[in-house]
Amino acid sequence: MNDTTATGAVTLVGAGPGDPELLTLKAVRALQAATLVLADDLVGDEVLALASPRARIVHVGKRGGCRSTPQAFIEKLMISAAREGEQVVRLKGGDPFVFGRGGEEVERLRAAGVPVAVVNGITAGLAAVTSLGVPLTHREHAQGVVFVTGHPRRGGEGPDWHSLAQAARQSRLTLVIYMGVRGVAAIQQQLLAALPAETPAAVVQRASLPGQRHAVTTLGELAATIEREQLASPSVIVVGDVLRGVAAVRAQPARTRAG
Missing domain, CATH: 3.30.950.10 (Tetrapyrrole methylase, C-terminal domain)
Incomplete structure (x- = not known):
């Protein structure tokens, strides 16, 4: 494990299928506490509107058949932001652990010594x-x-x-x-x-x-x-x-x- 101590943290949040009313309370709390939100392409504006006004929202779209943000770049961005003290929400459509590359991201963050949590969403x-x-x-x-x-x-x-x-x-x-x-x-x-x-x-x-x-x-x-x-x-x-x-x-x- 990397010896660098992370002062921030990353939360992988499931945004559900799109209807903002299907978000969990825990997901909403994570969005409201975030200083940086890395949002997938399928996450709608109504869900993003629940984030804290002080949060920076960065779109890191990933959709089959379209130009996508490289996965390695997203992982590096999460790690560097957390090490700078940011409270990062990686906002994914559906559930992070159902075809959302959440497993890969958790492994990468843990290896880098970054605290990480997961909030499930309706797949x-x-x-x-x-x-x-x-x-x-x-x-x-x-x-x-x-x-x-x-x-x-x-x-x-x-x-x-x-x-x-x-x-x-x-x-x-x-x-x-x-x-x-x-x-x-x-x-x-x-x-x-x-x-x-x-x-x-x-x-x-x-x-x-x-x-x-x-x-x-x-x-x-x-x-x-x-x-x-x-x-x-x-x-x-x-x-x-x-x-x-x-x-x-x-x-x-x-x-x-x-x-």
Whole structure:
């Protein structure tokens, strides 16, 4: 561990799916105590408005397919600011420990001797199914849930979709796929190797926000539905029988949530 003593600290804060009313009280307190807020691209202005007026807000956007702030730069900025006595909030969409690189950042901060804490947020996968009025688990339909990324690390192998599909069918699991819209055709093809084409599926774009759009379909029509309805990132794909409660899972066109 680095011998440099940090006089400040870093808190990784989950901003939730976007609706500021879904923030935890602990998240709001952390924002109000911050002197520096490093905000991800998906964090909206209504959430940032809860920060202390004295806090500097720096946007360090990270979104798939777009130009992003290098991760190494963000980590160096957090460390240097904390060593200068700043109370740093690293504000992330959803939950810091669910596909938010929170684990990497905690390891880096601890190695540098910087005090770090984590405040959880509601992850987009949960907000997405809740917005449809269905659960992630159900005693009759789903005994568990799997959160999985559809956007593997560059140069790395992606999930074994065939094995996930087999597990989902055998153990009655709900699959919640983050960052899967761009690769949906390949994902669908591999899931269909073990799951029936009539398996319910849904896509929720911008979950919890006034501009939310969603479409309910089947696994066999998933890619075609996304293309037809022009659904894009940030979106969550949900596959599983818990969706049978959404209008009997008739293929539904994309619908926009009222503001």
